[in-house]
Amino acid sequence: MPETALRICPLCEATCGLTLTIDDGRVVGARGDRDDVFSAGFICPKGASFPELDNDPDRLRAPLVRRDGVLTEATWEEAFAAMADGLGAVLREHGGASVGAYLGNPNAHTVAGALYPPLIIRGLGTRQVFSASTLDQMPKHVSLGLMFGSPVAFTVPDLDRTDYLVIIGANPLVSNGSLATAADFPGKLRALRKRGGRLVVIDPARTRTAELADRHLAPRPGTDAALLFAVAHVLFDEDLVALGALAEHVTGLDEVQALARDFAPDTVAGYCGVDAEEIRTLARELAAAPTAAVYGRMGTSTVEFGTLGSWLVDVVNVLTGNLDRPGGAMFPCSPVAPAPRGHRPGRGFVTGRWHSRVSGRPEALSELPVAVLAEEIETPGEGQIRAMITVAGNPVLSAPDGERLDRALESVGFMVSVDPYLNETTRHADVILPPPPPSRAPHFDFALNGLAVRNNARYSPPVLPLQGRPDEAEILSRIALVIYGLGHDADPALVDEQVIATTLAKETADAGSPVAGRSVDELTAMLPDGPGYERRLDMMLRLGAYGDAFGARPDGLTLQRLKDAPHGIDLGPLQPRLLDVLRTPSGRVELAPPALVDDTARLRDALGSPTEGFVLIGRRHLRSNNSWMHNLPALAGGTNRCTLRMHPDDAADLGVADTAVVKGAGGELVVPVEITEDIRRGVLSLPHGWGHDRAGTGQQLAAGAPGVNANQLNDGSVLDPLSGTAVLNGVPVTVGPTR
Ligand SMILES: Nc1nc2c(c(=O)[nH]1)N[C@H]1C(S)=C(S)[C@@H](COP(=O)(O)OP(=O)(O)OC[C@H]3O[C@@H](n4cnc5c(=O)[nH]c(N)nc54)[C@H](O)[C@@H]3O)O[C@H]1N2
Ligand SMILES: Nc1nc2c(c(=O)[nH]1)N[C@H]1C(S)=C(S)[C@@H](COP(=O)(O)OP(=O)(O)OC[C@H]3O[C@@H](n4cnc5c(=O)[nH]c(N)nc54)[C@H](O)[C@@H]3O)O[C@H]1N2
Numbered sequence: 001m002p003e004t005a006l007r008i009c010p011l012c013e014a015t016c017g018l019t020l021t022i023d024d025g026r027v028v029g030a031r032g033d034r035d036d037v038f039s040a041g042f043i044c045p046k047g048a049s050f051p052e053l054d055n056d057p058d059r060l061r062a063p064l065v066r067r068d069g070v071l072t073e074a075t076w077e078e079a080f081a082a083m084a085d086g087l088g089a090v091l092r093e094h095g096g097a098s099v100g101a102y103l104g105n106p107n108a109h110t111v112a113g114a115l116y117p118p119l120i121i122r123g124l125g126t127r128q129v130f131s132a133s134t135l136d137q138m139p140k141h142v143s144l145g146l147m148f149g150s151p152v153a154f155t156v157p158d159l160d161r162t163d164y165l166v167i168i169g170a171n172p173l174v175s176n177g178s179l180a181t182a183a184d185f186p187g188k189l190r191a192l193r194k195r196g197g198r199l200v201v202i203d204p205a206r207t208r209t210a211e212l213a214d215r216h217l218a219p220r221p222g223t224d225a226a227l228l229f230a231v232a233h234v235l236f237d238e239d240l241v242a243l244g245a246l247a248e249h250v251t252g253l254d255e256v257q258a259l260a261r262d263f264a265p266d267t268v269a270g271y272c273g274v275d276a277e278e279i280r281t282l283a284r285e286l287a288a289a290p291t292a293a294v295y296g297r298m299g300t301s302t303v304e305f306g307t308l309g310s311w312l313v314d315v316v317n318v319l320t321g322n323l324d325r326p327g328g329a330m331f332p333c334s335p336v337a338p339a340p341r342g343h344r345p346g347r348g349f350v351t352g353r354w355h356s357r358v359s360g361r362p363e364a365l366s367e368l369p370v371a372v373l374a375e376e377i378e379t380p381g382e383g384q385i386r387a388m389i390t391v392a393g394n395p396v397l398s399a400p401d402g403e404r405l406d407r408a409l410e411s412v413g414f415m416v417s418v419d420p421y422l423n424e425t426t427r428h429a430d431v432i433l434p435p436p437p438p439s440r441a442p443h444f445d446f447a448l449n450g451l452a453v454r455n456n457a458r459y460s461p462p463v464l465p466l467q468g469r470p471d472e473a474e475i476l477s478r479i480a481l482v483i484y485g486l487g488h489d490a491d492p493a494l495v496d497e498q499v500i501a502t503t504l505a506k507e508t509a510d511a512g513s514p515v516a517g518r519s520v521d522e523l524t525a526m527l528p529d530g531p532g533y534e535r536r537l538d539m540m541l542r543l544g545a546y547g548d549a550f551g552a553r554p555d556g557l558t559l560q561r562l563k564d565a566p567h568g569i570d571l572g573p574l575q576p577r578l579l580d581v582l583r584t585p586s587g588r589v590e591l592a593p594p595a596l597v598d599d600t601a602r603l604r605d606a607l608g609s610p611t612e613g614f615v616l617i618g619r620r621h622l623r624s625n626n627s628w629m630h631n632l633p634a635l636a637g638g639t640n641r642c643t644l645r646m647h648p649d650d651a652a653d654l655g656v657a658d659t660a661v662v663k664g665a666g667g668e669l670v671v672p673v674e675i676t677e678d679i680r681r682g683v684l685s686l687p688h689g690w691g692h693d694r695a696g697t698g699q700q701l702a703a704g705a706p707g708v709n710a711n712q713l714n715d716g717s718v719l720d721p722l723s724g725t726a727v728l729n730g731v732p733v734t735v736g737p738t739r
């Protein structure tokens with residue numbers, strides 16, 4: 001008899017609740033959970049393909065260990081021992097600082113990815129830390145850190161209540177939203193229009209989101225920061241700045257006004273490729289709207305001026321009085337956010353506390369740019385990377401110049417990958433430790449709950465048993481045990497108990513904590529029996545903003561309460577909470593941080609740069625997810641294809657028909673062309689995550705329709721300097737017909 005089970009979808013940031021059908025010990029169906037407090041039944045094609053993803057025959061079921069040069073199936077004991085030997089040898093000879101770590105995107109979607117990689121990195125004491133963040137949202141972390149004093153003080157558009165939404169450089173109809181967790185983003189945009197609100201989309205491509213908008217501006221890629229500065233210029237110039245309740249909490253207004261003087265709409269119009277009058281209208285409408293929010297994503301972030309653009313999104317939200325008010329841009333409050341301790345200044349946020357060894361790039365958030373990973377492996381000398389740990393990442397396809405990274409990873413002394421697939425990156429590993437499929441893993445959105453447009457808490461325990469294999473928490477714990485010198489066969493529970501002991505010691509000693517002065521032993525005894533990750537989650541919930549404070553607030557959240565509410569607990573609409581999140585030294589919003597003021601000079605200089613020539617931007621597809629969902633029959637083919645989109649006038653000028661040759665600083669590709677009016681002239685778009693034609697990988701369906709690796713056009717030399725983020729949108733290329 002088929003049964004059903006609930007499981008939060010881990011495949012994108014929307015965090016939809018799924019109802020899975022289980023038959024004969026496997027998942028055979030997935031539909032939206034109508035009773036889910038957050039997603040109310042919404043589902044997309046990827047969520048619907050959960051059974052295929054879970055049962056994919058190409059998923060690794062056993063670990064692989066390299067023997068005589070060949071990756072060979074091994075027992076778990078053999079694989080952990082091989083990991084301990086390989087890693088141990090490098091640790092003894094070169095120390096933890098010689099081990100590099102790359103953390104990929106799904107770490108934001110797993111319990112294990114949230115809880116264990118930080119311990120691995122701390123144990124190594126390495127500065128060679130890389131992640132998908134420097135291909136993604138690092139500019140936002142830096143701008144938030146500089147403005148609010150916390151790099152995770154994310155603002156999200158209050159989608160359900162706003163009157164005027166500006167989406168710049170995002171395509172939530174396809175991506176389902178990012179750094180703004182909202183199940184059914186499409187429905188929420190339609191609801192906005194229905195209640196009389198207005199939607200403006202700023203994107204060089206006429207995306208599905210743009211099609212839904214009242215107005216679509218199509219700027220030249222890479223110019224969002226200048227455009228937003230011009231909006232600020234108009235707000236000052238026409239006396240439309242109105243901080244409202246924010247006024248007493250903001251410093252640096254005059255500096256921003258002075259900076260914005262150089263960015264009059266007429267000054268930036270040619271550079272941005274947008275009519276000056278359009279910019280003025282946008283500014284006036286933003287100011288006039290009862291509430292409004294500007295929301296920026298990949299197209300604003302992964303560009304030459306990514307940190308400036310990410311900052312200016314929030315500057316405009318402040319100038320129009322929309323920061324931290326209902327209908328504006330608000331700070332979500334996650335159930336694992338620490339209980340509020342009131343308004344207190346912090347130490348602020350800085351980058352560049354150390355620099356990459358070879359090309360001297362500054363760290364941001366204790367990470368180095370993934371674009372320098374290859375050179376850090378290749379370049380001999382003190383501090384060279386001698387071993388790599390990758391968890392849930394495929395940088396050979398995700399990061400610039402995969403061919404170079406491919407060679408570098410091949411040369412590294414020892415590599416261990418925690419990944420369910422043998423792919424373009426993990427094929428270089430000496431040991432691959434595959435986690436079980438999502439149906440056999442727990443789920444809690446440690447990161448994404450802090451980005452949700454409505455506060456909520458939901459937990460999914462594993463739906464199916466592990467069948468004798470270790471879960472990802474155990475896999476990562478055993479890596480940590482080796483690094484901490486305890487050996488791979490020590491009890492993995494030690495790792496969690498150590499974290500619990502340290503956290504509770506700190507909390508009980510903190511006068512501002514809800515458990516100040518209580519006994520660590522008493523609190524530890526209150527945690528539930530069960531897996532270590534559940535004990536840690538329970539601890540975090542109880543110490544959190546809605547928590548029961550270990551009994552002191554009896555109605556508060558505990559893990560048991562979440563388990564008793566399988567469709568989740570709604571924690572209400574977003575609430576103003578600026579003073580809780582502010583951690584700047586001044587205790588105010590620092591609107592004009594010196595690092596951003598300085599970088600503005602670079603933007604000013606760029607206004608005069610040439611505007612001809614082609615640039616490449618990215619494109620996402622509804623039935624795709626970065627590099628790793630090209631192996632499922634339900635998602636393959638149709639519109640999910642790796643093609644180059646090009647404007648018909650450009651195609652006619654160049655004589656391009658079915659295929660084109662595209663050249664960039666990193667290489668050359670021959671790609672099928674899709675000619676469409678839905679893209680600005682001079683702009684080409686190509687999705688990333690393709691190029692599944694390398695030998696020795698194990699995704700058969702993907703290899704059958706490999707596509708090309710867009711990132712091979714990019715040599716990774718151009719980064720947003722403050723965040724170290726690779727420029728993935730607005731990459732200069734040349735294009736022509738194939739001969
Ligand atoms: N040109 C261009 N490049 C881009 C982008 C772009 O827009 N344009 N986007 C960038 C962005 S935003 C991102 S986030 C990066 C993504 O970059 P990466 O994170 O490096 O790449 P993914 O393709 O997401 O690879 C995810 C890996 O995780 C594995 N995986 C899946 N589930 C699990 C699990 O439960 N546990 C573990 N351990 N592993 C799992 C998959 O098999 C796969 O190997 O790509 C970036 N690259
Ligand atoms: N279906 C699907 N969903 C996904 C993913 C996926 O691969 N497939 N990936 C997930 C991940 S890891 C992430 S980070 C999110 C990303 O979520 P989004 O940021 O919403 O997704 P993108 O499609 O990268 O949207 C970026 C948009 O910016 C536009 N753009 C490019 N350059 C510029 C520019 O200079 N200025 C402006 N204004 N616009 C520009 C592009 O045309 C594109 O429409 O999506 C997530 N969801």
Ligand code: SF4
Nearest residue numbers: 009012015016044047
């Ligand atoms: S929108 Fe995202 S979370 Fe929702 S079903 Fe689709 S992939 Fe899963």
Ligand SMILES: [Mo]
Nearest residue numbers: 105132135136
């Ligand atoms: Mo991403």
